[in-house]
Each structure stands twice: as structure tokens, then as C-alpha cells.
Amino acid sequence: MEVLLRNRAALHTLPATGLYPHQWSWDSAFTAIGLRHVSPRRAQQELESLLGAQWADGRLPQIVFDRQRDEDYSPGAAFWRSEEIPGSPAVPTAGLVQPPVHARAALAVHRADEAESRRRGFLERAHPRLLAWHGYLRTRRDRGGRGLASIVHPWESGMDNSPAWDGPLSRVPDVRAGGPGVPRPDLRHADPSERPSNAEYGRYLHLAARYRDHRCDDADAGHEFVCEDPAFNALWADAELAMAEVAAALGGDRAPHEARARELTAALEPLFSPALGTYAARDVRTGELQRVATVAGLLPLLLPHLPRAAELLATLRGPRFRLGTAVMVPSHDLTAAGFDRARYWRGPSWSSTTWLLVQALRGRGAVAEARALGAQLRRSALQHGFAEYVDPIDGTPHGTRAFTWTAALALDLEL
Numbered sequence: 001m002e003v004l005l006r007n008r009a010a011l012h013t014l015p016a017t018g019l020y021p022h023q024w025s026w027d028s029a030f031t032a033i034g035l036r037h038v039s040p041r042r043a044q045q046e047l048e049s050l051l052g053a054q055w056a057d058g059r060l061p062q063i064v065f066d067r068q069r070d071e072d073y074s075p076g077a078a079f080w081r082s083e084e085i086p087g088s089p090a091v092p093t094a095g096l097v098q099p100p101v102h103a104r105a106a107l108a109v110h111r112a113d114e115a116e117s118r119r120r121g122f123l124e125r126a127h128p129r130l131l132a133w134h135g136y137l138r139t140r141r142d143r144g145g146r147g148l149a150s151i152v153h154p155w156e157s158g159m160d161n162s163p164a165w166d167g168p169l170s171r172v173p174d175v176r177a178g179g180p181g182v183p184r185p186d187l188r189h190a191d192p193s194e195r196p197s198n199a200e201y202g203r204y205l206h207l208a209a210r211y212r213d214h215r216c217d218d219a220d221a222g223h224e225f226v227c228e229d230p231a232f233n234a235l236w237a238d239a240e241l242a243m244a245e246v247a248a249a250l251g252g253d254r255a256p257h258e259a260r261a262r263e264l265t266a267a268l269e270p271l272f273s274p275a276l277g278t279y280a281a282r283d284v285r286t287g288e289l290q291r292v293a294t295v296a297g298l299l300p301l302l303l304p305h306l307p308r309a310a311e312l313l314a315t316l317r318g319p320r321f322r323l324g325t326a327v328m329v330p331s332h333d334l335t336a337a338g339f340d341r342a343r344y345w346r347g348p349s350w351s352s353t354t355w356l357l358v359q360a361l362r363g364r365g366a367v368a369e370a371r372a373l374g375a376q377l378r379r380s381a382l383q384h385g386f387a388e389y390v391d392p393i394d395g396t397p398h399g400t401r402a403f404t405w406t407a408a409l410a411l412d413l414e415l
């Protein structure tokens with residue numbers, strides 16, 4: 001609770017003071033899920049402030065910038081110059097997006113205090129914006145033509161330096177070649193061995209600049225990074241199931257959303273890798289499945305009609321992810337040669353993905369495992385000052401501390 005208060009800025013909450021001085025999209029959704037227990041109104045405002053930064057095409061931006069803090073994070077408002085792009089909102093934002101967890105959060109926030117939600121017209125106002133957001137994914141992001149949304153930057157997965165992106169990123173030019181170094185204000189707040197490398201940042205910046213220079217229009221046939229991510233799409237399918245509930249709460253029709261969730265679940269099927277026992281990302285440019293097991297490939301477990309649930313549960317419980325004996329769920333296969341217990345999304349356990357798997361286990365009736373994993377998340381969060389991520393084997397904390405979503409999701413699991 002104290003962390004959520006301390007990280008508050010205007011109507012939203014910063015992921016962490018110092019390292020992340022703006023508003024991030026999926027962070028706000030997780031934050032609202034925790035905040036609803038202490039202040040349903042603040043939880044509504046958290047989501048409303050993000051929805052207020054929606055673009056005319058429906059996208060919800062990865063980051064909403066605070067201009068006062070533009071020196072403290074890169075790439076910031078001066079890099080994106082969103083005000084020059086038609087259809088951008090009044091506030092400066094990034095042009096990229098993050099995983100679509102917002103409808104699930106809005107539903108949870110509404111249910112936390114339905115009277116307050118109705119009094120403020122929260123759900124009625126959120127509904128058209130959430131519809132437009134999902135509409136953007138459907139109409140602008142199906143770059144592979146298979147009914148799945150593509151991401152155009154590793155940042156859009158929310159799992160920036162996941163090993164799933166190593167293959168596709170290797171074909172992306174590095175802006176450092178022949179140019180100046182990349183700005184790394186993040187390294188003022190975190191150990192370089194726990195963050196993405198300069199080589200990765202050089203490619204991240206190339207992709208972001210190219211996307212910006214094409215006015216973030218999604219129609220750039222030459223864009224060098226176009227991937228179907230199983231987590232992004234599973235979260236979208238789950239968000240459609242939440243939208244079915246939202247529609248029903250507003251007296252509307254749930255059927256189209258349920259149908260879309262089923263279609264998305266079916267469209268994920270070709271991403272399943274029997275060899276890994278997980279879903280895997282596909283590079284749309286080459287058609288290749290990335291042969292790495294990451295936590296992203298387990299998140300389809302959230303979906304009720306998933307044909308591969310038994311295989312995914314076996315993988316989660318097996319040596320790659322060690323549910324029950326690992327501290328929380330690792331972000332990358334513990335048995336892989338590239339597993340790194342301290343570096344960001346290349347091994348450490350994160351509260352967001354662990355919390356999502358607690359929900360998935362609950363939904364599948366694995367109640368005891370869900371409870372034990374949730375208790376582990378809380379214990380680790382409280383013990384280490386709400387660390388950004390932890391070593392999955394011995395629990396050593398890494399990244400920044402007083403990290404908002406760790407605090408918010410630990411709070412949610414307490415109640």
C-alpha cells in the first residue's frame with residue numbers, strides 16, 4: 001500500500017520512481033488490479049488516465065510521458081514527437097503498445113465496487129475505448145494474416161529482452177553502427193548485468209525510430225521486426241472473455257466476444273511446439289517458430305478452451321519451470337543454455353507473469369498450486385522490498401525496488 005502511495009503521480013502510478021518516471025500501459029492495468037482493494041475510485045482513475053491517452057486509431061500507448069521528466073528516460077517524448085503524428089492524443093506518448101490486459105483490469109475494478117463504478121459511469125465510458133483498442137489489434141495488427149496480432153518491437157511484448165526475440169532481433173540493424181552510443185539513463189538506477197545490453201538497445205532504438213518515421217502506421221512492409229507472441233495473443237483472448245462480461249454488465253451481447261476468444265484460441269494452435277511443451281513466438285517475416293521455452297508460451301493456460309492445457313501444465317511442473325520448487329515462475333527455461341538468473345526477462349521471475357499463472361491455475365481448478373504460488377509471490381515481495389524481479393532459484397532480488405506492480409499484485413493476492 002505504501003509503495004502504491006509513494007509512486008503515485010497525478011491520476012496514475014509510476015512503475016517505479018527513478019527507473020520508470022512515466023505511465024506504462026500494462027503496468028497501469030496491474031496497478032489498478034491491486035488498487036481496487038484500497039480505493040476503487042483511484043483504480044478507476046488509473047485506467048481512465050491511460051484510456052484518455054488513446055490514439056484515434058484505437059491504440060493504447062506503451063508509455064504516456066511526463067514532459068518534466070524527459071531527461072530521465074530514453075526514448076522519451078522528444079524522441080517520439082507524437083504530437084506530429086495525425087491521430088495522436090493531446091498528451092505525448094510512445095507510438096508502440098503493450099499487452100492488452102486492460103479489459104480484464106477494467107472488469108475487476110468495476111466488480112470491486114459496482115455502485116461507485118455506476119455512479120461515475122466508469123464501465124460505460126471505458127467500454128467504447130476498450131472496443132476501439134481491440135479493434136485496432138484486429139484491423140491493424142494482423143500482419144501475418146492468420147488472425148493473431150503481431151508485435152512490431154520487443155517492448156510491445158512487455159518482456160523486452162526475452163530470448164524469444166534473439167533470432168528476429170539478429171536481423172535488425174544496430175543504430176550504434178557508425179553512430180553515437182545509445183543513451184542509457186536506466187543504468188543510473190539498475191546494475192548493467194541485470195538490464196538489456198547495449199547491443200539490444202541499439203536494435204530497440206533502430207526499430208522505434210523506423211516505426212516513428214513511418215508515422216506509426218503499421219503498414220510499413222519493410223519493418224524489420226514483426227512477430228506473433230503467444231502471451232500477447234493469449235492475453236488478448238482473455239481480454240475478449242472479460243469484454244463478454246463487460247458487455248453483459250452493460251446489458252449488451254457477450255456472444256461476439258466469446259466467439260473472438262475462441263477464434264484467437266484456435267489461431268494460437270500453430271504456435272504450439274511439441275518439442276518445447278509450450279507455445280512459441282513466430283517470426284512473421286520468416287515464418288519460423290522460435291525454439292525457446294519462455295513464460296510467454298505458458299500464458300495460453302489462461303484460456304478455458306485450450307486444447308494444449310495438459311501439455312502446458314506438465315511443462316510448468318517439469319524441469320523447465322519447476323512449479324512448486326522454483327521461487328516463482330522463471331521467465332525462461334531453467335534448463336536452457338542461455339538461462340540467466342539475474343538478467344531481466346532472460347531467467348528471473350516477475351510478479352506480473354507469476355500472478356497471471358496464479359489466475360490460470362485457479363481457473364483450471366489447480367487451487368492448491370495457485371494458492372502456494374500466490375503465497376510465494378507475496379512472501380518474496382514483502383521480504384525484498386517489492387523487487388522488480390527475483391532469482392527463480394534462490395530468490396535474490398534484482399532490478400529496482402518498491403516496484404509498483406509487485407506491490408499491487410501482492411496486495412491483490414492477500415485479499
Ligand code: 9YW
Binds near residue numbers: 024027157159160
Ligand atoms: C524498459 C515498466 C516496464 C514494463 C515492461 C518491462 C520494462 C521498460 O519496464 O520495460 O525501459 O525496459 O520490461 O514489461 O512495462 O515497468
